[in-house]
Amino acid sequence: QKEVEQDPGPLSVPEGAIVSLNCTYSNSAFQYFMWYRQYSRKGPELLMYTYSSGNKEDGRFTAQVDKSSKYISLFIRDSQPSDSATYLCAMSAGKGAQKLVFGQGTRLTINP
């Protein structure tokens, strides 16, 4: 079993829809949870950074962490074609120098 599970998709939704992306994990030591966006042939870009359980909102993006269920989510409101990318969840047991464990990534396409 992988430490982090993420549905690779692909996921295709119409412009303006609310998108929900999810990851589950097995290691209860994970405390820091991140979402990265990766465009084709580019490096990952940090979108959201969350410590422990709870919600965090940044513009159209909301990250949720439920440590009791070992489940994290990223919601994208009013999705735009420019949001089309691969979204990677990542997590670690400690801060920045700790090893990041990535999900497989979900390919998302927003159709105009």
Next chain:
Amino acid sequence: GAVVSQHPSRVICKSGTSVKIECRSLDFQATTMFWYRQFPKQSLMLMATSNEGSKATYEQGVEKDKFLINHASLTLSTLTVTSAHPEDSSFYICSARDIGGQRGTDTQYFGPGTRLTVL
């Protein structure tokens, strides 16, 4: 803030040659940098952790004599793929640790990646 660059962005080389990839943190100092490789439609796999002024720590299964890492300054780490073979063809991505900064986070910021093709 928290910008990381990589050079070159793309390299094609013949089998048996060595290739050096540079990773630079442009607007912050990074005591720790990381090297990943990514195969098509797959996630990032950590190869090694590089600390400035000390030897890199390699993940299990990664050959340290094949993938040489040097982190000589707080803004530069290099990965040298020695005696490259076609199976080394991949997308290599570095990241650098930014402590705090404008976002108030202590996490990794990624470079744009280097696509290596070994003929």
